[in-house]
Amino acid sequence: MNTIIAFIQNIPLDLLLIQTVNGIVTGMILALVASGLTLIFGIMDVVNFAHGELFMLGAYVGVVVFALTGNFWIALILATMIVAILGAAMQILTLRPLIGRDPLTTILATFGISLILQNYVLWQFGPVARKISEPITTHFNLFYLEYPWYRLVIAGLSAALIGLFWVFLKQSKFGVWIRATTQDRVMAQAMGIPVPWVYTGVFAIGAALAAASGVLFAPMAGVTHTMGLDWVLKAFIVVVVGGMGSLGGSIAAAIFISLLEAYAAIWVSPAQAVIVSFIVLILTLLFRPTGLFVPTPK
Amino acid sequence: MTTAPLEKPTSIAKPRLSHNAIFWIGFCVVMVLLIVAPMVLPVFWRRFLTEVLIWGLLAMSSDLLIGYTGMVSFGHSAFFGLGMYGAAAALLLVSPPSLWLAIGLGLAGAAGAALFVAYFSTRLRDIYFAITTLIFSQIFYVIIFTWTPVTGGENGLIFTRPHLTIPFLYDARFTNATMHWFVLAVVTASYLILRRVTRSPFGMVLQSIRENEARTRAIGYPVERYKIVAVMLSGLFAGLAGVLYAIQNEFAAPDFVYFITSGDTVIFNVMGGIGTLVGPIVGAGFFQLIRELLSRLFGDQFPYLIPLGVIFIVMIIFLPQGLLGFARRWLNR
Numbered sequence: 001m002n003t004i005i006a007f008i009q010n011i012p013l014d015l016l017l018i019q020t021v022n023g024i025v026t027g028m029i030l031a032l033v034a035s036g037l038t039l040i041f042g043i044m045d046v047v048n049f050a051h052g053e054l055f056m057l058g059a060y061v062g063v064v065v066f067a068l069t070g071n072f073w074i075a076l077i078l079a080t081m082i083v084a085i086l087g088a089a090m091q092i093l094t095l096r097p098l099i100g101r102d103p104l105t106t107i108l109a110t111f112g113i114s115l116i117l118q119n120y121v122l123w124q125f126g127p128v129a130r131k132i133s134e135p136i137t138t139h140f141n142l143f144y145l146e147y148p149w150y151r152l153v154i155a156g157l158s159a160a161l162i163g164l165f166w167v168f169l170k171q172s173k174f175g176v177w178i179r180a181t182t183q184d185r186v187m188a189q190a191m192g193i194p195v196p197w198v199y200t201g202v203f204a205i206g207a208a209l210a211a212a213s214g215v216l217f218a219p220m221a222g223v224t225h226t227m228g229l230d231w232v233l234k235a236f237i238v239v240v241v242g243g244m245g246s247l248g249g250s251i252a253a254a255i256f257i258s259l260l261e262a263y264a265a266i267w268v269s270p271a272q273a274v275i276v277s278f279i280v281l282i283l284t285l286l287f288r289p290t291g292l293f294v295p296t297p298k
Numbered sequence: 299m300t301t302a303p304l305e306k307p308t309s310i311a312k313p314r315l316s317h318n319a320i321f322w323i324g325f326c327v328v329m330v331l332l333i334v335a336p337m338v339l340p341v342f343w344r345r346f347l348t349e350v351l352i353w354g355l356l357a358m359s360s361d362l363l364i365g366y367t368g369m370v371s372f373g374h375s376a377f378f379g380l381g382m383y384g385a386a387a388a389l390l391l392v393s394p395p396s397l398w399l400a401i402g403l404g405l406a407g408a409a410g411a412a413l414f415v416a417y418f419s420t421r422l423r424d425i426y427f428a429i430t431t432l433i434f435s436q437i438f439y440v441i442i443f444t445w446t447p448v449t450g451g452e453n454g455l456i457f458t459r460p461h462l463t464i465p466f467l468y469d470a471r472f473t474n475a476t477m478h479w480f481v482l483a484v485v486t487a488s489y490l491i492l493r494r495v496t497r498s499p500f501g502m503v504l505q506s507i508r509e510n511e512a513r514t515r516a517i518g519y520p521v522e523r524y525k526i527v528a529v530m531l532s533g534l535f536a537g538l539a540g541v542l543y544a545i546q547n548e549f550a551a552p553d554f555v556y557f558i559t560s561g562d563t564v565i566f567n568v569m570g571g572i573g574t575l576v577g578p579i580v581g582a583g584f585f586q587l588i589r590e591l592l593s594r595l596f597g598d599q600f601p602y603l604i605p606l607g608v609i610f611i612v613m614i615i616f617l618p619q620g621l622l623g624f625a626r627r628w629l630n631r
Contacts, residue, residue: 098614109611112607115607116603119601119607240426274436285418289421
């Protein structure tokens with residue numbers, strides 16, 4: 001008992017606050033990645049294994065455009081658009097022929113895509129990590145740390161993108177089509193909604209969200225060809241913990257898990273902190289397999 | 299198997315050879331070819347064949363889940379890796395190193411991992427099962443990668459090969475040929491056991507789960523228990539493949555616990571043909587052969603996984619049954 005009290009008293013409060021901010025920032029990026037994954041899963045019943053690779057590809061296209069133009073914001077917009085077009089092409093080439101087959105074949109196909117993308121990037125760029133310099137270099141004081149404003153801007157931008165996406169789903173014509181297709185695929189088709197194109201569009205939007213988060217994340221850490229797997233794993237955990245197909249649940253779970261990992265990183269190395277999110281996943285599977293952040297199904 | 303039709307005219311007792319006879323004749327022909335192989339093949343291809351057999355065993359173990367139970371596991375690297383590290387532990391801690399202890403400890407390690415994975419991930423179906431097995435294998439990877447004092451971390455563990463011992467009968471160093479025969483014996487025995495399992499009442503229930511899980515449950519089979527046993531059984535054979543790989547290469551490395559190994563396993567299965575047991579071995583051979591061919595044609599730096607990935611996707615779309623898919627019904631009759 002005493003050791004527990006001593007442990008609690010020894011928690012460095014300032015560090016806790018810093019890690020809270022860090023957790024929320026990564027949580028927002030993760031939410032952006034996971035919302036694309038959830039969207040693709042909820043509508044197409046496709047678990048997009050290549051989602052992490054789209055994130056990585058976005059970051060690399062960002063690196064290339066940034067090297068050419070020197071402007072971060074142009075890199076962000078161009079990378080997002082290019083990866084969205086690539087995503088649409090991928091969907092047409094590989095996933096469209098698989099519509100109506102066992103959903104497991106789509107996992108295999110997207111896994112094949114991720115192999116190709118990852119090895120292409122490794123081939124083109126080599127194993128050395130690339131970096132994009134931060135567009136906003138000013139700092140503010142957080143205790144003894146000089147905390148970069150850029151990280152807060154990322155969190156804000158991610159939130160804005162998710163909000164924009166939500167408004168798009170609720171208000172636009174294409175959003176209505178997407179929601180109709182989610183509810184009843186056959187009926188939507190009968191009403192004249194071009195369902196195959198909705199699928200392509202959804203995949204492109206998901207790819208764009210992943211690419212945007214990739215570019216946003218790039219200045220925080222190096223861009224490597226293996227970063228995709230880390231992120232897609234985290235996004236999978238988020239999607240399972242948040243409740244498959246639920247956008248709100250995914251966002252809540254993304255922030256929750258990132259916070260936990262950030263706190264765990266106070267005591268153990270970041271590589272081991274990942275285990276915390278695995279434990280959350282196990283506990284979720286044990287006690288609430290439908291997801292932590294969705295209402296109890298009847 | 300290809301020579302089987304030629305036998306037809308020579309059999310006088312029966313006008314047509316039974317399905318069983320054709321199967322066993324084919325089996326014997328393949329066995330004879332594989333037994334003779336190390337004596338005629340050059341060193342490189344001998345080693346290549348041995349490794350293909352080991353990868354084939356790994357893929358075959360996962361076929362029990364993918365092909366027969368309808369659960370795609372993306373976590374077989376965990377079982378393979380734990381088998382590897384279990385064998386490494388036995389070979390490093392006990393002197394003189396004992397082959398059978400290595401196999402025993404490797405299987406124990408794989409069984410432990412399999413029990414853990416099976417208990418949690420069989421609660422979920424389809425895609426969710428695939429994702430959770432992947433995440434669980436990543437847990438084992440992180441533990442092995444970061445627990446440097448015990449597992450050697452990034453560098454892995456290096457050890458020497460044990461003697462090939464059969465108690466009271468035989469005790470000698472492994473040569474390349476005996477290593478091949480040993481691997482061949484283990485893989486063949488595993489194939490026969492798995493073949494027996496898939497044709498047993500237990501295997502029938504697994505296939506019924508694949509076809510219609512709700513109905514199987516309604517008939518009264520405890521589906522979860524069957525799934526747990528299937529994952530454990532599959533994990534044991536994957537662990538055995540890990541032990542063989544460790545003994546063949548004299549090291550255990552965290553790379554083999556990483557997701558890539560699981561991904562390769564799934565590719566072997568899909569390329570060779572799921573639900574055939576021999577298909578995955580053929581798939582492993584096909585994959586490694588193309589890989590070897592590409593690196594010989596274009597040099598070592600060539601990203602061979604790009605064309606292999608394209609072949610993989612094309613096969614999923616146009617040849618979902620895999621290379622041996624045409625023989626699937628026949629092999630399972």
